[in-house]
Amino acid sequence: LLPFTSQLSVSVVEYLPSNPSTMRISAASLLLATLGTAEAFVPTFGAVKKGTHQSSSILSARRPFISGNWKLNPSTLEDALVLGKAISDSVTPESPCDVALFVPYVFIEQVKELAGGKVSIGAEGVCPEMKGAFTGAVSAPQIQSLGLEWALAGHSERRTIFGEDDTYINGQCLKIIENKMSVMLCIGETETEYNLNLAGAICAVQLKKGLENVKPEEMSRVAIAYEPVWAIGTGKVATPEIAQSVHKQVRNILADMYGTEIADQTRILYGGSVTPESVDDLMQQPDIDGALVGGASLDASKFSRIINFTV
Secondary structure (H helix, E strand, O other): OOOHHHHOOHHHHHHOOOOHHHHHHHHHHHHHOOOOOOHHHOOOOOOEEOOEEEOOOOOOEEOOEEEEEOOOOOOOHHHHHHHHHHHHHOOOOOOOOEEEEEEOHHHHHHHHHHHOOOOEEEEOOOEOOOOOOOOOOOEHHHHHOOOOOEEEEOOHHHHHOOOOOHHHHHHHHHHHHHOOOEEEEEEOOOHHHHHOOOHHHHHHHHHHHHOOOOOHHHHHHEEEEEOOHHHOOOOOOOOHHHHHHHHHHHHHHHHHHHOHHHHHHOOEEEOOOOOOOOHHHHHOOOOOOEEEEOHHHHOHHHHHHHHOOOO
């Protein structure tokens, strides 16, 4: 039996039922059939140094990365500035990670100025179109002109609520990279898919589709955020062992796509109701390189504790 990722063919989804939920599970089921055993999901543990994570395959240190996604919050510019300043003040030379905030478009310029370079400011998404009659859209060149370094793509809420599919998300990734910014590609399974043991298969499809035509030399501009949909905003958190097993599988898929060296250099973040109480255990895992934090990033004291995690 060949390795799972070498047998993966995303074209299979073109021949599956038109209902999106049925299609995702059907595609994943076909892909999962190539797995053979559950061994691909067994965690691989390795040594972790403070401030870096090292892969088990080559010694490639990855700087931890803690990021906050404000979503449709806060309600006013005043509140955004108060929150942004408190978070920026919590970042010190002793903080063990890079820090970024993905904030609503209307607050970007003011929060970026206030952060003063201690925190990278990113957009919560972009339109893959560059210009034209797309009312309400914001393009990659527009946010790049504000001096931004990061943008999200593929967040589960954009996939499910706004109907952004893998083709659209791939367009976002390509345009963000084309405009000399970095993209955080979000992937992850629903609770139904998780219960069917399809996490690895779903992540494989979303990675293969989302990163289509991204060149190896462009992968330095890519981070991956694994966000089990069933844990977002629910208070549920995957155990560190569950999260690590999927992160390891994601790194294996990246290795199949781009080679071991690039896979080992790519930061993979966990996003799923991360809290001050859960962050330390999560960050001890060798393939968890940080966190994409939702609700806790709206509380400066909680997010400060997450930024200044201990291992």
